[in-house]
Amino acid sequence: MTKEALQKEIQKKRSYLCVGLDTDINKIPAHLLKTDDPIFEFNRQIIDATADLCVAYKPNIAFYEALGTKGWESLQKTLEYIPDDLFTIADAKRGDIGNTSRLYARAFFQELDFDSITVAPYMGRDSVLPFLDFPGKWVILLALTSNPGSRDFQQLPINGEGRSLYEQVLEISQQWAGHDQLMYVVGATQADHLANIRKIVPDHFLLVPGVGAQGGDLEAVSRFGMNKNCGLLVNSTRGIIYSGSGLDFAEKARTSASEIRNQMSDYLEKFL
Secondary structure, X not given: OOHHHHHHHHHHHOOOEEEEOOOOOOOOOHHHHHOOOHHHHHHHHHHXXXXXXXXXXXXXXXXXXXXXXXXHHHHHHHHHHOOOOOEEEEEEEEOOOHHHHHHHHHHHHHHOOOOEEEEOOOOXXXXXXXXXXXXXXXXXXXXXXOOHHHHXXXXXXXXXXXXXXXXXXXXXXXXXXXXXXXXXXXXXXXXXXXXXXHHXXXXXXXXXXXXXXXXXXXXXXXXXXXXXXXXXXXEEOHHHXXXXXXXXXXXXXXXXHHHHHHHHHHHHHHHO
16 A cells, blocks of 8 residues: 555545454453354454444454464454455564565565564664565554653663664664655654654654553644644554453444544544
8 A cells, every 4th residue: 555545545534543453362252252263253343343434454463473373364364354445564573684574574565465564673774674675565663662661772862962762763764765665653652752753754654552541642642743644543452442342342342443533533623
């Protein structure tokens, strides 16, 4: 999906919602455990209930890897079920030496055909460039994450200049690809940094997890994170997919997603 196509979906749906498909076999409704593939059946119903309200889906790969080959099969079926006009994110956080990254890229871009993948930049340029060799695919680079441990490295001052490591990541990585192929992860709980981040990467999309169960403030993220074309994909997972645990779990997920989308529609009017 091109940047222009993604922007068009945002405007059409008045939404920049990304739904996380972090599907935990221990949390899905009990009645689904009787089906042949409980993970896929859960995902299918969530997708049916929310596809018109969001612009992207983000499966966290760990939830599928943990189930072995059956988990990979569920992931493949899920990916094939997602409508073509929705952006797909492999939340895999890969990043290794060049030849290994190249194989990771083949796995997620050729075998599974995701639109994008999250990548950790700690090993530098040669660990990221192989993912950028695939035309039409996106790299979503970890910049400033929501977890408390982000202070351990990402926010450390460097070179005695008072600048943080995450700012260096943002600046240097722009030499590797343009805003039509490179996005950044910025956690919703880091909203106080968004204005500064927008000065460094004014035209890039930001993937912002952490709204909802993790306590991120959608209004603050929208106010400080939007650019002239929106430029945001705001992810919510637990606050949507686990809204209910009974037979009506998908209906409750739709209600939660609709509430977020309605807020987003208002913020598009207010801040764009």
